[in-house]
Amino acid sequence: MQHDNSTDRTGLGQLPDEGVGLAVLLRAWRARAGRNLGLGKPLPQVEVAAEVGMSERWYRDLERGATPRLDARTLTGLADALRLCADERATLFLYAAGGEPLAAVSPGEGVDLAPLRRLLRLQPAQPAYLTDNAWNVLDHNEAMAEWFPWVRVPGANLIRWGLTDPEAREQMADWPRHGRAYLAMLRYAMAQYPGHPELVEILRTALADPECRRIWDDGPVIIANRDGHTFRLRIPRFAPHTVDVVAQVLHPVGCPGLRLTFISLQDG
Structure with missing residues (x-):
């Protein structure tokens, strides 16, 4: 059966607009x-x-x-x-x-994340992190924390940070491009997981920001993930220079919904 995401069925009420579904x-x-x-x-x-x-x-x-x-x-x-x-x-x-045929795993339901955590630690020089289907940061390596200290904060969420935190707009060169990509990934995720309360909350919070709202209203763009995307960052540890990086996204077959992301220097 097909789902219409224009109405939230999580008890949170209507979505910010009718722009999904x-x-x-x-x-x-x-x-x-x-x-x-x-x-x-x-x-x-x-x-x-x-x-x-x-x-x-x-x-x-x-x-x-x-x-x-x-x-x-x-x-x-x-x-x-x-x-x-x-x-x-x-x-x-x-x-x-009606959504993703394979339900996303929940790390709190007996899922052993130890092998994935070890994989993060095997990448000591470049940032790497593990997220769930709502982009909550489940784990990260030390390089990720050095580049992006916000991942240490309990409840860290990649998409929420990228769309709503002023620091993200400072660190991501050409931020509107990133904002468009994150909103595009949200659209895709809401098709995967209809009525997901965290995705609804992230979208509602993002669309309260005028710039995010302008990008959203500019028309529906859909991106499944940022695998292979290249972009420029302004990271304090590299100041005053910027760095060009590429993101690689892996989906563990045994853990649907989880993502391992590795960020590498383009010239590395």
């Missing part, structure tokens, strides 16, 4: 497809429906929030018609499946 993404993707095709308007609903082999009414109902069963053939047709990238295609399939 499959219906809003379909409308945005169709508008973008029309622009990219030089139409000067959204790709007509009737054309999307025709490419999928369905009726215009069927597709119109989808954009209004209907939740019919969507098989793989139909989803592939929709993705092709709307010219979706790989992460957007994955998001479409997640909404159709």
Whole structure:
């Protein structure tokens, strides 16, 4: 069964806006497809429906929030018609499946994180950290704490820090690019884990900031993770110079939802 994330079912009330959920993404993707095709308007609903082999009414109902069963053939047709990238295609399939098929593990439920913690320690020179499906920092190596002391604070959360902490905007060169990436990862995660209370809270807090709100309202961008992304940092220990780094993200197969992230100097 499909989930509509425009309404929070966690007891926290409505999300900050109606900017999440499959219906809003379909409308945005169709508008973008029309622009990219030089139409000067959204790709007509009737054309999307025709490419999928369905009726215009069927597709119109989808954009209004209907939740019919969507098989793989139909989803592939929709993705092709709307010219979706790989992460957007994955998001479409997640909404159709009602979220991530494999539930995220909880470190508090007998999950042995010792092997992952040892892996962090084997990387002494460059920052490395472990996060859960809501980007709570579960562990980190000493280099990560030296570069980013905020990870030592109980309850440290990567996305919350990146979107709402003034320090993040000082340390991340071209911060709007990072803000857009973090919000894009939030969109993807909310398709993976519908109604996740921490994700809802992070989004609500972020959208209280005018700059985050402007980026969010600029249109839905979706990123599954930042694996391979390169960026420039202003880290106090390297002052007055900046450093160029690349992030590598690993997903432990036996621990769904957890992420191991390694940050390396680009010239290293």
